[in-house]
Amino acid sequence: MNETTFNELVERSKKLRARYYELEIKHHEVIWTVEEDALAFLTDAGLVGRLTMAQQERWPSSSTNETDLELKIGETMWWLIVLAERMNINSTEALENFLSTTEKRLEK
Numbered sequence: 001m002n003e004t005t006f007n008e009l010v011e012r013s014k015k016l017r018a019r020y021y022e023l024e025i026k027h028h029e030v031i032w033t034v035e036e037d038a039l040a041f042l043t044d045a046g047l048v049g050r051l052t053m054a055q056q057e058r059w060p061s062s063s064t065n066e067t068d069l070e071l072k073i074g075e076t077m078w079w080l081i082v083l084a085e086r087m088n089i090n091s092t093e094a095l096e097n098f099l100s101t102t103e104k105r106l107e108k
Contacts (some may be wrong), residue, residue: 010091013081034086041079048072 051069053059
C-alpha cells in the first residue's frame with residue numbers, strides 16, 4: 001500500500017459504508033441504526049479475539065488463516081471510523097487526543 005493518509009482512509013470508509021446503506025435499503029428498506037453498527041463492530045471485535053487466540057495456538061482451530069485475521073482487524077478499524085463519523089466524532093482528532101493524553105500521562 002502506498003503512503004495513504006488517515007484522512008484518505010476515513011473518506012474511503014465513508015464511501016464504503018454508503019454502499020452498504022444501499023444494500024440495507026434494498027434488503028430491509030432502512031439503513032442500520034448507530035446501535036446496529038456498534039453491535040456489528042462488537043461482533044467483529046470478538047472475532048478478532050477468537051482469530052488471535054487461534055493464531056497464537058490458544059484456541060483449537062482447523063486453520064489459522066492470517067488473511068482472515070488481517071481482514072477482520074481492518075474491518076474493526078473500519079467500523080470504528082464509521083461509528084465515529086455517525087456520531088459526529090472526528091476520527092483523526094479522537095486518535096490524536098487519545099495518543100497525546102496517554103503519552104503525557106505516561107511521561108510522569
